[in-house]
Amino acid sequence: MAIADETDLTTYCLQTAEKALAASRVLATVSGQAKNDWLRASAAALRESSDAIAEANARDIANATGYGLTDAQIDRLRLTEDRVEGIASALEQIAMFPDPIGETIDSTVRPNGLSIQKIRVPLGVVFFIYESRPNVTADAAAICVKSGNAVILRGGKEAIHSSQAIVQILQEQAAQFGIPKDALQLVSTTDRAAVGHFLKLNQFIDVAIPRGGEGLIRRVSEEATMPVIKHFDGNCHVYVDQAADLEMAVRVTINSKCHRYGVCNAAESLVVHEAVAEKFLPMIATALAEKGVEIRGDEATCKMLKSAVPATEQDFGEEYLGPIISVKIVADIDQAIAHINRYSSKHTESIITESLAASRKFTTQIDSSAVMVNASTRFNDGGEFGLGAEIGISTDKFHARGPCGIEALTSYKYIVMGDGHVRS
C-alpha cells in the first residue's frame, strides 16, 4: 500500500478526487430505489462474507500491538459475527430513511408567473477522515451514497484491511444498481501526506469531515481549502437552577458525566445556583464520589465541600474526558449563561429547572448546538435525535450544526420555470 514517491502520491490523490467527482455526477441521477436496493444487497453480501471479513480483520488485529493499541482499542477494532450483523443492519436502517435528493424544500410562484422551486441536491464529493473502528467505514459509505455524494474514505491504518474488505463488498454490489464503483473509494495508502494532498483539492472535493482526536481535527481545519464539518471538543455543562428538582439534577448530572467518560457529549462542568448550592452540593458530591469522580470547585464550592479540589481558571475550559468535573457557583441564571457562553465548546448544555421562565431564558440565550432542559447532555447524538446514521457533530453555525445526518450532506439549487420570461 506504500506509494513510491511524492510525485506518485500527488498523482494518486488527484486521480482519486477526479474519479470521485465523475462518480458524483452519475450518482446525482441515481434513484432513491436503486440506492436503497444497493444498501440492502450490501447488507446481505456483508453477512455472506463474514469469513472474508474475519480474515482481513485478523490481519489488523495481528498488527495492532505493533501499532501500540491498548486492549480497549483492540477490542473496538475486532469484528465479531455480531458486529458484522450490526454493520449490515445499520445499512438496512439507512435504506429505510426517505431519499433526501430532489425534495422540494420551498417553492413560490412570483407575481409575474415564474415558478421557483428550491430543490435538495447532494453536496458532491465528501472527504471523510476517521479513526480505526471498521464499522465507521460502512456507515460513512452508506450515508454518503444515500445522500447522493461520492465519498473518499480515509480510515486509520489500524483498520485498513478490515475497511478494504468492507469497501470491496460494497463496491461489488454497486454496478448492478447503476452506482459507480468510484462513488466509494478507500484511500489505499496509509501515508499521512495523502491527507494534505486531498485537502488542497477543493476543485473536486466539496467538504472535508474529520472525526477523531482534536489534533487531527485542528490539522484538517487549518489545511483544508474546502469547507469542514467538525467539532474540536465538547466542554458540556449542566446548570442546576434555583428552581431545580434536586433529585432529578443528581440523576441527570451523573448520567451526563458518568454514562461514558470519553465522549464529546459528556458533561465536564457543573454550574449551580447559589440558592440551592448548600443543599445540592453534598447530594451530588456523594453520588460523584460513588463513581470515583473528582470535583474541582471554585472558592465557594470548596468552602461547602471538603472533598473538592480548588479549580484553576483552566479547569473551566477543560474537556477532561475522564472522571473529573469542574463546579462553579453562580448568583443567578444570567451569571450561569455568561459563564457557559464563555467557557463552553458550543456543543451541549443542559438546564435542570421546573421554571418555565428559566428554561425559556436558557434555551434562548445559550449559544450551543443543542440546549437541553431536564435531560442528559448524552442525548446530543444523531441516533437519539432520530437522524439515522451520523457522520459527525458540528459545533459551527455555518451549514450544519449539531448531529449531522443525511441532510447535512446536502445542498439545494433553484429551479425556475417560465414561459419565455425576460426581465424588464
Place this chain on the structure above:
Amino acid sequence: MAIADETDLTTYCLQTAEKALAASRVLATVSGQAKNDWLRASAAALRESSDAIAEANARDIANATGYGLTDAQIDRLRLTEDRVEGIASALEQIAMFPDPIGETIDSTVRPNGLSIQKIRVPLGVVFFIYESRPNVTADAAAICVKSGNAVILRGGKEAIHSSQAIVQILQEQAAQFGIPKDALQLVSTTDRAAVGHFLKLNQFIDVAIPRGGEGLIRRVSEEATMPVIKHFDGNCHVYVDQAADLEMAVRVTINSKCHRYGVCNAAESLVVHEAVAEKFLPMIATALAEKGVEIRGDEATCKMLKSAVPATEQDFGEEYLGPIISVKIVADIDQAIAHINRYSSKHTESIITESLAASRKFTTQIDSSAVMVNASTRFNDGGEFGLGAEIGISTDKFHARGPCGIEALTSYKYIVMGDGHVRS
C-alpha cells in the same frame, strides 16, 4: 480616519469585533417587533436627514475624481433625494418580512418522550466588505440586524462619508428599541490592512461576505479564517435545445446577454443544438448585431456565421461583462450539459425548450445555483426570487446557494425538552 500605526489598527479591529460579538448576544434576544420598529424609525429618520446626507455625499463626490472614478461610477455614488427615498423604503420593505429568528424549522417527539425542536437562530457576527454604493450600507445593516446578526460594515473609501452619515442615523434610532449601537459598526479606517486583521478574528466573526470585483473576493477567500459567502464570477449559459421555440430563444438570449452587461447573472455563452443551429444562428446573429454584441464562435458556428470571430478555448470560460458572447454548437443535450458543467461558474444557466424530458434532464444534471427553463438568466436575483434584500449570491454548495437573503444569515440550534431523561 487614519489610524496611527499597525498596533493601533490591530487593537481597533479587535475591539470592533469584540463589541460586535457582545452586541450580537443582546441582539439575539430582541423581538421581531422591536427590530421592525427600528427599521421604520430609521426610514423616517433618513427622510428627515436628507440635508445631512446630501452634505456628506457632496464630500464623497468632491473626492471622487481624485480617486479616479469614472462618470458612471460617480453617478452611482450620488445620493439624490429620490435615492434616499429608495433607501428608506427598502428598509420599510425589510420590516414587512416575517422575523426569521425563533422559527421552528423541524420538530419531533422521540419514542422515549424527549421533544426535539430545530430552531432558527442568527449566525452571530457578519463581516461585510463591499464596494462604494452607499445604499448598500443601509441595505446590509438592515438585513443583518433583521436576521439578528451584528454587522461590521467595511465599505469602499469612495463612499465613506455617505456611509458614515447613514450608519449614524441608523445607530441613533437603535437604543430606543433595545438594539445595541454596536450591532451595526462602520469600519472607520480606510486602511486596506484592516480587512486582513478582521479576517483573522474567527473567534468573534461568524461569516465574511465580500461583494465586489473578483480580486477582492479571491483575497477575502484566501485570507479568511471564518466561512465566506461569495461568488467569484458568473459565466452564465443559455442552451437552445432542439425542441426550442426559436423566437423565444432569441428573446431570452438577448435579455440574458444585453439587459445589463456588467452583472454576474448576464449570459456570457450560448450553447446551440446542431439540429436548430442553421435556422437559429442567423436569427440570433441579427439580434445581437443590432445590440452591437460580438460573437465568438466555435468552428461550426464560424462556418455558419460570417460575422463570428473564432473562439479560443479561453473564451468558453470567460466572463466578458461586456458586449461579447461565445457560441458553441453541440450534437445533443448531453454534450450541452457536459460543456456547461465544465465551463460554467455554477451561477445561472438557462435551457430554452418545449420538451418536458429535456427540461427535466437539464434541471437535474446542471450543477448550478439556479437553473432556468424558458426564462432569462437575469432572474437569478434576491428581489426577483422574492427574498427581499439580498446580501449576495453564492455559487458554493455549503450553507447557502444562489441569492442570499435573510435566511442565509441564520443557523439553527436544537432545543431538547425532557422530564429528567437520562440515557441508558
